[in-house]
Amino acid sequence: GQNIDQPTEMTATEGAIVQINCTYQTSGFNGLFWYQQHAGEAPTFLSYNVLDGLEEKGRFSSFLSRSKGYSYLLLKELQMKDSASYLCAVRPLSYNTDKLIFGTGTRLQVFP
Amino acid sequence: NAGVTQTPKFQVLKTGQSMTLQCAQDMNHEYMSWYRQDPGMGLRLIHYSVGAGITDQGEVPNGYNVSRSTTEDFPLRLLSAAPSQTSVYFCASSPTGGDNEKLFFGSGTQLSVL
Numbered sequence: 508g509q510n511i512d513q514p515t516e517m518t519a520t521e522g523a524i525v526q527i528n529c530t531y532q533t534s535g536f537n538g539l540f541w542y543q544q545h546a547g548e549a550p551t552f553l554s555y556n557v558l559d560g561l562e563e564k565g566r567f568s569s570f571l572s573r574s575k576g577y578s579y580l581l582l583k584e585l586q587m588k589d590s591a592s593y594l595c596a597v598r599p600l601s602y603n604t605d606k607l608i609f610g611t612g613t614r615l616q617v618f619p
Numbered sequence: 620n621a622g623v624t625q626t627p628k629f630q631v632l633k634t635g636q637s638m639t640l641q642c643a644q645d646m647n648h649e650y651m652s653w654y655r656q657d658p659g660m661g662l663r664l665i666h667y668s669v670g671a672g673i674t675d676q677g678e679v680p681n682g683y684n685v686s687r688s689t690t691e692d693f694p695l696r697l698l699s700a701a702p703s704q705t706s707v708y709f710c711a712s713s714p715t716g717g718d719n720e721k722l723f724f725g726s727g728t729q730l731s732v733l
Contacts, residue, residue: 594662606716611660
């Protein structure tokens with residue numbers, strides 16, 4: 508079956524660094540996405556990884572290890588506006604209905 | 620560009636009623652899709668379309684119909700609403716549905732079925 512695991516909730520302090528982990532078991536692998544979703548709003552794209560390694564984009568970085576079925580999203584210099592849910596999504600190799608499998612999301616709360 | 624526009628933002632239905640959730644995009648995207656988001660569960664794909672005149676089922680299609688008569692519009696129809704369809708619905712699009720393409724989401728429709 509298809510499964511994505513990420514922590515339900517995390518808390519951190521403004522200015523700190525936080526790492527949100529995502530592990531996946533899917534029928535093949537064809538890319539991993541991270542989306543940010545503020546409460547009551549639509550998800551917005553943060554990053555995409557298809558090869559092993561670290562992709563850096565400003566304060567946000569995303570890492571992928573395909574052999575371990577593992578990714579993390581690293582948020583540096585946390586700001587209050589980073590309080591949101593972070594969704595990990597994997598694109599399996601199946602050509603049926605599973606075009607993109609989403610995890611349940613990690614709700615991050617940033618405190619002053 | 621308005622991006623992906625969904626209407627309505629909120630809707631309350633009685634069991635058995637039917638309704639249509641509207642979705643339109645002005646980015647000339649070929650790929651459009653509908654997701655539902657429930658507490659404790661990830662976004663789940665209901666139906667998707669890779670172009671005008673082409674639709675296909677996602678993970679949870681039962682109780683929903685879609686059509687794609689134009690590139691811009693992708694309405695989702697609830698045939699006979701049930702309390703289990705209470706959820707937040709998101710429409711999303713991407714240029715071609717390619718594996719490395721990010722999804723652009725609409726602002727969502729919060730639906731309650733009583």
